[in-house]
Amino acid sequence: MKNLVIVIVIVFGLFSVGFVSAEPRTVVTTISKMRPYSSGAYFVTLASNQLTTGTCTTVYQVKADAAGAKSVIASLLTAYALGESIQIEIPTATGCEGFGTPIQSVFMAG
Numbered sequence: 001m002k003n004l005v006i007v008i009v010i011v012f013g014l015f016s017v018g019f020v021s022a023e024p025r026t027v028v029t030t031i032s033k034m035r036p037y038s039s040g041a042y043f044v045t046l047a048s049n050q051l052t053t054g055t056c057t058t059v060y061q062v063k064a065d066a067a068g069a070k071s072v073i074a075s076l077l078t079a080y081a082l083g084e085s086i087q088i089e090i091p092t093a094t095g096c097e098g099f100g101t102p103i104q105s106v107f108m109a110g
Contacts, residue, residue, distance in 0.1 A: 024090050025090065026046060027048055027052060029086065031046060031047070031076065042061065042073055043059055044060050044080075045059050056090070056096035057098050057099055072103055088103050088105075
């Protein structure tokens with residue numbers, strides 16, 4: 001009986017892996033424009049406003065005071081310069097905030 005329970009838990013875990021989603025993110029898209037401000041704010045415009053869970057905006061923001069801001073900006077600049085596709089992940093806690101929705105992370109999709 002104990003072995004049956006273990007098998008059921010493992011099988012359920014395997015089937016539920018594909019349905020679990022972390023943070024909302026954009027569909028795979030390209031960067032159409034980048035705009036740094038002297039204040040340290042950094043905006044990126046994507047070619048699509050589609051999220052994997054609906055729609056949001058095409059303009060996202062890297063918060064200059066965020067701990068990993070430099071690495072996120074470096075990833076965005078690299079993708080933009082190479083014309084590579086990306087996905088932007090946004091925080092679940094805030095979700096889509098419209099224009100300037102903060103970026104949590106960048107997936108290099110190329």
